[in-house]
Amino acid sequence: MRASAELYRKEPEYMSINRKELTEIAALAKLKIADDAMDEIANSMNDIKAMIDQMDEVTAKGVEPMSHPMDMRQVLRQDKVTETGHQAELLALSAQADETHYLVPKVIE
Amino acid sequence: MIQLSIREMAAMLRAKQISVAELSSLFFDRARAFNQQTNALTKVCCDISADQLIQAETMLAQEGHVLAGIPLAHKDLFCTQGLRTTCGSNMLKAFIPPYDATVVSNLKSQGMITVAKANMDEFAMGSSNEHSAFGAVNNPWDLTRVPGGSSGGSAAAVAARMVPVATATDTGGSIRQPAALCGITGIKPSYGRVSRHGMVAFASSLDQGGVMAASADDCALVLSAMCGHDALDSTSHVDAQWSWQLPESNSMKGKKVGVVTDWIDGLKDEAIKQSTLEAIQTLKDQGAEVIDIQLPHAHLAVAAYYVIAPAECSSNLSRFDGVRYGHRSEDCRDLEQLYVNSRTEGFGEEVKRRIMVGTWALSSGYYDAYYLKAQKVRRLISQDFAAAFKQVDVIAAPVSPEVAFKHGEKSEGVSMYQADVFTIPASLAGLPCLSMPVKPAHGLPVGLQLMGNYFDEQSILSMAHQFQQVTAWHQAMPEAFL
Numbered sequence: 001m002r003a004s005a006e007l008y009r010k011e012p013e014y015m016s017i018n019r020k021e022l023t024e025i026a027a028l029a030k031l032k033i034a035d036d037a038m039d040e041i042a043n044s045m046n047d048i049k050a051m052i053d054q055m056d057e058v059t060a061k062g063v064e065p066m067s068h069p070m071d072m073r074q075v076l077r078q079d080k081v082t083e084t085g086h087q088a089e090l091l092a093l094s095a096q097a098d099e100t101h102y103l104v105p106k107v108i109e
Numbered sequence: 110m111i112q113l114s115i116r117e118m119a120a121m122l123r124a125k126q127i128s129v130a131e132l133s134s135l136f137f138d139r140a141r142a143f144n145q146q147t148n149a150l151t152k153v154c155c156d157i158s159a160d161q162l163i164q165a166e167t168m169l170a171q172e173g174h175v176l177a178g179i180p181l182a183h184k185d186l187f188c189t190q191g192l193r194t195t196c197g198s199n200m201l202k203a204f205i206p207p208y209d210a211t212v213v214s215n216l217k218s219q220g221m222i223t224v225a226k227a228n229m230d231e232f233a234m235g236s237s238n239e240h241s242a243f244g245a246v247n248n249p250w251d252l253t254r255v256p257g258g259s260s261g262g263s264a265a266a267v268a269a270r271m272v273p274v275a276t277a278t279d280t281g282g283s284i285r286q287p288a289a290l291c292g293i294t295g296i297k298p299s300y301g302r303v304s305r306h307g308m309v310a311f312a313s314s315l316d317q318g319g320v321m322a323a324s325a326d327d328c329a330l331v332l333s334a335m336c337g338h339d340a341l342d343s344t345s346h347v348d349a350q351w352s353w354q355l356p357e358s359n360s361m362k363g364k365k366v367g368v369v370t371d372w373i374d375g376l377k378d379e380a381i382k383q384s385t386l387e388a389i390q391t392l393k394d395q396g397a398e399v400i401d402i403q404l405p406h407a408h409l410a411v412a413a414y415y416v417i418a419p420a421e422c423s424s425n426l427s428r429f430d431g432v433r434y435g436h437r438s439e440d441c442r443d444l445e446q447l448y449v450n451s452r453t454e455g456f457g458e459e460v461k462r463r464i465m466v467g468t469w470a471l472s473s474g475y476y477d478a479y480y481l482k483a484q485k486v487r488r489l490i491s492q493d494f495a496a497a498f499k500q501v502d503v504i505a506a507p508v509s510p511e512v513a514f515k516h517g518e519k520s521e522g523v524s525m526y527q528a529d530v531f532t533i534p535a536s537l538a539g540l541p542c543l544s545m546p547v548k549p550a551h552g553l554p555v556g557l558q559l560m561g562n563y564f565d566e567q568s569i570l571s572m573a574h575q576f577q578q579v580t581a582w583h584q585a586m587p588e589a590f591l
Binding site for chain 2: 032051
């Protein structure tokens with residue numbers, strides 16, 4: 001892992017989120033942003049970006065990232081089936097399913 | 110009756126001065142009657158079920174079940190079997206879970222009676238409870254004002270005593286801030302104390318279930334029953350079981366309370382500052398030693414939080430794809446449209462904004478600069494607390510820099526996010542923390558926050574309980590709901 005001051009240098013092209021970038025982010029997030037809402041969302045994300053840029057105040061060089069409040073290891077269990085028989089009630093939650101599958105629009109022509 | 114503590118209600122039930130059916134009817138009626146004014150509940154159950162009634166009565170006939178027959182509401186993100194769980198979202202407006210959250214089943218097994226599901230900001234994202242697909246919640250102290258959020262429905266329901274107790278969750282302040290703004294007591298336990306199984310996820314490394322009630326003692330009794338290790342949650346702590354020990358006296362002698370002077374000096378609202386200082390003076394008067402402490406990186410907590418929480422939210426909410434459960438768009442010719450249209454129609458604006466921020470912060474080229482940096486800042490904040498708790502037992506602080514504001518006065522976004530400045534630091538560190546009512550300001554409730562060391566809920570609840578033995582702020586109720 002690099003932990004140099006270089007890592008935290010602000011890149012000029014990162015300075016603000018534009019419409020093109022917003023469209024790309026929305027595509028990744030599987031969301032559609034209406035054209036007339038673009039500017040408002042871009043502005044609000046840029047406000048948030050300015051706020052989170054306050055972190056530049058510290059370099060945090062050499063600090064170990066904290067991903068979780070508990071220092072814990074991944075919990076493992078035996079690879080054994082513990083619960084069965086819920087298929088029908090789980091499939092019933094879907095808007096469209098047959099007796100054994102979730103149904104979606106045709107994927108392959 | 111509605112102003113009695115859990116212990117007092119339990120004593121009356123045991124002495125047969127009131128039956129389980131009568132007590133629950135009282136609260137079912139209040140829940141229905143006051144929901145038009147407060148909109149605190151997304152669903153009031155029809156009535157007590159025969160199973161619940163029999164179980165509570167059987168338990169009352171035995172010793173040691175103080176919660177049997179006590180009514181409660183669950184925040185509408187705890188899955189309740191056969192009972193709609195909406196998360197305040199159109200995405201889940203028709204979702205009926207096939208199982209109970211562990212919190213729900215733990216409290217059911219103690220004989221508690223589910224009265225209602227409580228309204229909330231959509232997917233627990235918000236500080237005003239104006240972002241619910243089921244409408245804004247009104248603060249019982251002034252219906253033109255917000256109750257805080259995201260557990261605003263739980264807080265308003267307890268403040269108006271539509272229920273004596275409600276479950277809630279806290280990611281960056283969602284229990285403490287609404288508890289403060291509604292004049293009740295609310296505790297967010299240590300991360301890992303309460304199972305997250307069946308609790309719809311927002312930010313998994315921060316979310317923690319907790320409880321709201323009038324007093325610290327009520328909260329502590331319910332927390333004792335909610336908590337414990339759960340094999341169904343891999344982040345549940347193996348030593349999560351805990352049992353509340355009522356303090357033997359009101360003396361805080363020998364206890365050290367840390368105060369971040371800069372936080373209190375920085376309060377712009379003089380009345381809130383005075384209420385906070387008077388409450389700290391009361392702790393002193395009861396024998397506590399007050400010590401100035403520093404949390405040098407805590408002012409960066411909001412910035413780090415608004416990277417970490419949206420990042421985790423964008424990941425967690427990717428499960429809502431319109432396929433397996435939740436809203437499915439009728440306008441979808443292919444699979445991509447099914448995903449995009451279902452999510453675009455199902456999520457509200459604030460949820461979409463946070464998903465976008467999180468997706469952006471995790472995207473290629475930004476991960477190191479934002480997400481990794483935020484995790485490092487989180488470590489620095491956690492280390493600040495570790496250093497502070499070498500000097501003190503409890504940290505006392507404001508909860509919110511302001512009292513409940515008017516509906517529509519603030520739009521969501523950076524200005525509202527900054528109001529979480531005092532609650533987010535303990536969330537990032539995973540520490541137990543509570544809000545308890547102190548002297549009101551401008552005729553509206555104010556809370557004092559007590560933060561404790563990891564897994565030391567006992568110290569903060571003891572101090573809150575001792576404070577509540579010599580003050581009466583937690584007993585105050587909005588007149589319109591008496």
